[in-house]
Amino acid sequence: MTSAEVVNRLAGRVLLVNGEGRVLLFRGCDPLSPADKYWFTPGGGFDEGEDARAAALRELFEETGLILSAGELAGPVFEEVAEFDFDGRAYRQRHWFFLARVESWEVDTAGFEPIERTTMDEHRWWSPAELEETAEVIYPPELSRILREVL
Structure with a gap:
């Protein structure tokens, strides 16, 4: 693969932590490898004119229905x-991760894009210990290390 073939992207992501100290993750896959599942935080690539914080807030809303302010x-x-x-x-993607806390949240995936609907099949709140043991x-x-440091 040459560098011309790599898509360079910037992304804002959110470590959304509930009142029990659990972080929200989504389970997804590459559409070309649907059996190879993996878990990841809410977030995604920048839209035109966005910075990392704006992208993280927009993606959090699209993927969970949760509206937060930049602060x-x-x-x-x-x-x-x-x-x-x-x-x-x-892809070569630079991720900026932000921390947000909520007491609880019922995830609403109505804002998923079509590719997300076909590749993301589950969400779950994980404790740092569960992340270490899985x-x-x-x-x-x-x-799990990042969470322990920021919490």
């Missing part, structure tokens, strides 16, 4: 660059 996001608390393949394309694939892999 309700702490951080960014973590930043990474991830390289991955999705739907036959190679054999399931979690992104970012060091999520």
Whole structure:
């Protein structure tokens, strides 16, 4: 793969933590590998004119129905660059992770985009201990450590 073939993206993500100290994750897959499931935080790529905080807030609303103000996001608390393949394309994506707290929230996925409806099949609130003990694939892999540091 050459650098010309890689899609470079910027993304805002949210560590949404409830009153029990659990973080919300979605389970999804690459549409070309539907059996290979993985868990990840709400969030996604920037739209035109957005910064990381704005993208994180918009994506959080689209994926969960939760509306927060910019002041309700702490951080960014973590930043990474991830390289991955999705739907036959190679991506290099810089992620900025923000922390948001809610006492509780009933996730509403009505705002999912069509690709999300076909590739994201479950959501769940995870404790840091559950993240450390699971054999399931979690992104970012060091999520339990990040949560312990920011909580």
